[in-house]
Amino acid sequence: MLVRVSKSDIYYPEIIPFTKNTLYLWNHQNKYPYIFKKLGKSLFIDTDALQELIMNNGETTLDIN
16 A cells, blocks of 8 residues: 555554654665655655565565566
8 A cells, every 4th residue: 555655644653653754764865765656746655565674674575676
């Protein structure tokens, strides 16, 4: 599920345990680029990829190439 980062801490705090400022910083630093999607000028986070990242202690099994 894609969730808009600007609304993530208001509507989905139980799914996304990070503040929107942290998510914007990670995107700016190109950290974990496979969890972010940009549509137009809006930044979204892929909650499925984020949950996998959390469950695997920062490692991913997603094909990021």
